[in-house]
Amino acid sequence: MKIGILGAGTMGSGIAQVAAQNGHETILVDMNQEMLNKAEDSLDKVLSRLVEKDKISADDKINIQGRITYTKDLEDFRQCGLVIEAIVEKLEVKHQVFSKMESIVSKDCILASNTSSLSIASIGSALKNSERIVGIHFFNPAPLMPLVEIIPGVQTSNNVLLSAKKIIDSWGKTTVVCKDTPGFIVNRVARPFYGEALRIYEEGIADFATIDWAMTELGGFRMGPFTLMDYIGNDVNYAVTESVFSAFYFDPRFKPSFTQRRYSEAGFYGRKSGRGFYNYAEGTVLPEPNRDPILGQKILDRILAMLINEAFDAVFMQVASPEDVDKAMTKGVNYPKGLLEWAEEIGLEKVLKQLEDLFAEYGEDRYRPNALLKRSV
Ligand SMILES: NC(=O)c1ccc[n+]([C@@H]2O[C@H](COP(=O)([O-])OP(=O)(O)OC[C@H]3O[C@@H](n4cnc5c(N)ncnc54)[C@H](O)[C@@H]3O)[C@@H](O)[C@H]2O)c1
Numbered sequence: 351m352k353i354g355i356l357g358a359g360t361m362g363s364g365i366a367q368v369a370a371q372n373g374h375e376t377i378l379v380d381m382n383q384e385m386l387n388k389a390e391d392s393l394d395k396v397l398s399r400l401v402e403k404d405k406i407s408a409d410d411k412i413n414i415q416g417r418i419t420y421t422k423d424l425e426d427f428r429q430c431g432l433v434i435e436a437i438v439e440k441l442e443v444k445h446q447v448f449s450k451m452e453s454i455v456s457k458d459c460i461l462a463s464n465t466s467s468l469s470i471a472s473i474g475s476a477l478k479n480s481e482r483i484v485g486i487h488f489f490n491p492a493p494l495m496p497l498v499e500i501i502p503g504v505q506t507s508n509n510v511l512l513s514a515k516k517i518i519d520s521w522g523k524t525t526v527v528c529k530d531t532p533g534f535i536v537n538r539v540a541r542p543f544y545g546e547a548l549r550i551y552e553e554g555i556a557d558f559a560t561i562d563w564a565m566t567e568l569g570g571f572r573m574g575p576f577t578l579m580d581y582i583g584n585d586v587n588y589a590v591t592e593s594v595f596s597a598f599y600f601d602p603r604f605k606p607s608f609t610q611r612r613y614s615e616a617g618f619y620g621r622k623s624g625r626g627f628y629n630y631a632e633g634t635v636l637p638e639p640n641r642d643p644i645l646g647q648k649i650l651d652r653i654l655a656m657l658i659n660e661a662f663d664a665v666f667m668q669v670a671s672p673e674d675v676d677k678a679m680t681k682g683v684n685y686p687k688g689l690l691e692w693a694e695e696i697g698l699e700k701v702l703k704q705l706e707d708l709f710a711e712y713g714e715d716r717y718r719p720n721a722l723l724k725r726s727v
Pocket residue numbers: 356357358359360361362379380381382385435436437438439443447464465466467487488489490
């Protein structure tokens with residue numbers, strides 16, 4: 351099957367690589383020739399590195415490159431069975447291109463969006479045959495991250511959902527099916543990892559380095575929240591939080607943080623700007639954490655309880671199955687364990703007690719324990 355990718359930026363170029371590595375003739379379209387050239391150059395570098403590391407042969411490299419057509423012409427999507435859109439996150443622009451693409455592709459072609467924050471229902475509304483819309487949400491970097499969220503909109507036919515899932519499964523990806531709700535699984539369930547860490551800092555309980563130390567050393571997370579926010583970019587991470595918060599009709603569980611906003615406003619985006627929560631200028635020594643085990647455990651317990659509460663909520667609200675919620679967090683954001691499995695290990699009663707204590711102490715709706723967690727106890 352011929353695969354079309356619209357948008358040759360960070361995500362589109364990575365998805366094109368995955369499609370081509372899996373033997374598909376791939377059409378990569380972007381309106382900007384420079385982006386196409388950049389995508390072609392960076393793929394050449396990535397594949398050369400894979401050849402050096404003996405992951406693929408020199409012939410594989412030539413074949414993969416030969417399968418991708420870089421073009422500005424949408425008409426080249428004509429024979430595609432699946433087109434995945436990965437352009438700017440603006441609904442009006444997506445509407446225009448989806449409507450245009452529908453006039454070009456065959457009637458059976460599946461039209462997918464890689465959107466992180468728009469609803470699949472709203473994107474699909476631009477189509478005459480809106481049953482063919484589906485969300486196919488890859489994680490960055492697409493060639494490396496195993497998880498792909500598959501999201502049917504209310505209009506999506508079951509056949510389209512199953513076919514989309516089958517294609518992405520055949521690429522060796524781990525797929526999870528989830529409801530068309532803000533943040534899907536990962537960007538919803540992961541919010542407290544950032545939000546509660548920022549809150550703990552704002553209350554003066556601990557500094558960035560100590561919170562990061564607690565989460566990595568005691569929690570086993572690959573990166574602490576502040577290191578990760580600096581890596582993602584404070585502007586990007588803040589925008590995701592704000593979008594989830596407003597899409598949830600301002601539920602206080604997702605309230606963004608002034609601290610992160612100020613860092614973003616100041617241009618302290620993180621690694622990409624040389625300074626974020628930490629200073630990345632050459633010669634700067636990173637601050638030392640306070641390795642107090644009692645304080646560390648308190649920090650870990652609090653953030654983890656909030657994450658577990660969110661995982662329960664995703665299951666409670668039928669966003670996805672418990673298995674898929676756990677799979678999403680381990681395969682999409684490298685959590686050391688699925689949150690529901692982790693909750694069982696800690697003991698549900700203990701987790702509930704932590705949330706009840708926070709709720710009693712602060713009196714904030716943000717800390718209300720999920721009904722499913724309560725029922726499970
Ligand atoms: N960056 C991430 O970490 C990430 C992760 C998952 C999903 N997403 C989603 O993927 C999509 C793309 O994100 P990105 O980070 O790759 O963006 P990007 O800015 O890196 O790339 C977007 C590309 O789309 C092109 N483009 C814009 N309008 C176009 C049009 N009308 N026709 C053709 N090409 C057009 C631009 O020239 C650019 O090359 C967004 O919907 C985003 O929400 C991003």
